[in-house]
Structures are given as structure tokens and as C-alpha cells.
Amino acid sequence: MANEIQPAELDRESILTLEDPRFSSDRVAIVTGAGSGIGRATALALVHNGLTVVATDVDGEGLEETEERKEELGLRGEIETVEADLTDDADVAAIVEAAAGLGEVTYLANIAGFQHVAPLEEFPVETYDAMQRVMVRAPMLLAKHCLPHMRGGEEPAGVVANMCSIHGHYVTRDKVGYNTAKFALRGLTQSIAAEGEGDVRSFSLSTSYVKTPLVVNQIADTAQQRDISEREVVEKVMLEEARTKELMDPIEAANAFVFGFSEHARFLNGADLLFDGGYTLTY
Numbered sequence: 116m117a118n119e120i121q122p123a124e125l126d127r128e129s130i131l132t133l134e135d136p137r138f139s140s141d142r143v144a145i146v147t148g149a150g151s152g153i154g155r156a157t158a159l160a161l162v163h164n165g166l167t168v169v170a171t172d173v174d175g176e177g178l179e180e181t182e183e184r185k186e187e188l189g190l191r192g193e194i195e196t197v198e199a200d201l202t203d204d205a206d207v208a209a210i211v212e213a214a215a216g217l218g219e220v221t222y223l224a225n226i227a228g229f230q231h232v233a234p235l236e237e238f239p240v241e242t243y244d245a246m247q248r249v250m251v252r253a254p255m256l257l258a259k260h261c262l263p264h265m266r267g268g269e270e271p272a273g274v275v276a277n278m279c280s281i282h283g284h285y286v287t288r289d290k291v292g293y294n295t296a297k298f299a300l301r302g303l304t305q306s307i308a309a310e311g312e313g314d315v316r317s318f319s320l321s322t323s324y325v326k327t328p329l330v331v332n333q334i335a336d337t338a339q340q341r342d343i344s345e346r347e348v349v350e351k352v353m354l355e356e357a358r359t360k361e362l363m364d365p366i367e368a369a370n371a372f373v374f375g376f377s378e379h380a381r382f383l384n385g386a387d388l389l390f391d392g393g394y395t396l397t398y
């Protein structure tokens with residue numbers, strides 16, 4: 116039987132498009148995790164805003180699907196795909212090199228990530244290390260390679276965005292790798308803002324549950340395990356603490372990146388966009 120709750124499909128009308136002189140094809144946005152979920156939606160939203168997008172992921176088939184979606188939706192702008200493993204430093208450098216060959220490297224969206232659930236005493240150290248490499252070290256290394264390209268251009272010269280989570284604000288048990296990585300990303304965001312000296316801005320985005328394949332499959336599994344409906348899993352298990360009992364669509368996260376990259380957000384620097392439906396700060 117098909118899952119009751121399906122990953123959200125993106126449509127052209129739901130993409131936020133903004134007037135911004137810097138949203139042009141001579142400027143390049145790098146998007147990691149662009150083969151699925153939030154990364155794919157962000158790559159498509161940025162390309163439709165007229166940017167040239169370097170869409171990167173370790174999942175080559177996922178990247179092909181992202182390109183296909185762009186064609187199906189008739190979005191403007193160019194997408195260049197780069198298959199790369201973010202745990203590999205040479206691959207990380209190659210992403211920025213590819214971007215620099217296409218235009219002015221102006222935007223970086225660090226979105227790739229993954230979850231692992233296990234109690235601390237049993238948490239596999241190799242998995243912990245891999246999470247830190249993909250979700251903390253690679254974003255830092257990408258920023259390190261991008262900054263020389265971003266500095267010294269028109270002001271402000273560039274923006275680095277990091278996909279955080281409510282787990283960058285508070286923790287849930289059995290997610291030590293994820294919790295520590297997401298808290299670290301906020302430190303990285305603020306470090307880039309501090310050293311960007313007004314030329315390079317940085318911000319992070321924290322959401323609660325987003326309707327991506329990853330989360331949708333978790334819903335079906337939990338419904339089966341607990342013998343409750345998928346709707347009950349969303350409302351009672353995942354979003355019990357939230358005021359908004361709906362899962363966010365990936366495009367809603369993508370649109371937050373569009374806004375954060377735009378000149379409308381020029382005072383957003385070092386801060387976190389906490390778009391959590393009232394999850395974290397209400398009771």
C-alpha cells in the first residue's frame with residue numbers, strides 16, 4: 116500500500132521569485148544535497164530566480180532527477196550538476212572550481228546531511244565522524260574555498276547559508292551526531308559573519324519536520340510500529356510540541372534561502388531563521 120503521506124511535489128507557482136539585480140546568470144550559487152528534498156527544491160528555486168546553479172550531491176541519479184524536474188517545470192536559469200562526496204576534500208575543492216568556471220561564485224547553500232538514531236553508548240563512532248564531516252567540516256571547507264571568490268566584488272559580495280534544524284536549538288535523545296553537528300553549524304554561521312566583514316553575509320535556517328522522502332518514510336514506519344495512522348504520527352509524535360500541525364514543504368525551506376540570499380535580507384548576518392511552526396519557543 117502506498118504511504119498515506121507523500122513527499123511534496125514542487126510546482127512552479129510556489130517558488131518565491133524576487134527582484135534582485137544580483138539574481139542573474141553571471142552569478143553562481145552552489146547548493147549541496149541538491150539530489151533530493153530541501154537541496155533539490157533550493158537548487159530549483161534559485162535557478163528560477165535567474166542564477167546559475169551548481170547542484171552537487173553524492174547521489175548522481177538524484178542529480179539527474181533534479182535536472183529533469185527543472186526541464187519539466189520549464190524553469191529559467193542554468194543548472195550544472197557536480198557529483199561529489201562531501202567527505203572527500205578533493206571533491207569539495209572540485210565543486211568550487213567548477214562553480215568558478217561558470218561565473219562569479221556568490222552564494223553557497225550547505226544543505227546536505229543525514230540522520231542516525233542510536234543511544235550515545237551505542238552510537239557508532241564512524242557514523243558520528245561521517246556526520247561531522249558532511250554536516251560541519253564540508254560546510255566549513257566549502258566556505259573556506261568560496262570566500263576568496265566572494266570577497267572584493269560588488270558589495271555585499273557573497274552569502275553563505277547553512278541548513279540547520281530545531282536540533283540546532285535543542286536536542287532530542289538518541290541523536291547525538293545530528294544534535295552536535297547542527298549546534299556546530301550555528302557557530303560556523305556566526306564565524307563566517309564575523310570574518311565576512313560586511314562583504315560576505317551568513318545565515319542559517321532551522322526548520323522542524325519537512326516533507327522529504329527521508330521523513331515520509333519515517334512516518335510510515337512509525338505508524339506501523341505504533342499501530343496508529345500516519346496523520347496521528349505527524350500530529351502526536353512529530354509535531355505535538357508545535358503550534359502548526361503540518362509538515363513543511365521543501366519549497367518553503369527553499370524560499371527562505373531565496374529570501375536570505377536576496378538584498379531584502381541585507382541585515383540578516385550571523386542569525387538563524389527559526390521557521391519551526393512554534394516548535395521551539397512556545398509551550
Ligand code: NAD
Nearest residue numbers: 148150151152153173174200201226227228280324325327
Ligand atoms: P534528503 O535525504 O532528502 O537529502 C539529503 C541529501 O544529502 C541527499 O541527496 C544525500 O545524497 C546528500 N548527502 C548525504 N551525504 C552526502 C555526502 N557524503 N556527500 C554529498 N551529499 C551527501 O534530506 P532532507 O530532508 O532534504 O535534508 C536536507 C538537510 O536539511 C539536512 O541537512 C537535514 O539535516 C536538514 N533538515 C531536514 C529536516 C527534515 O525534516 N527533512 C528538518 C530540519 C533540517
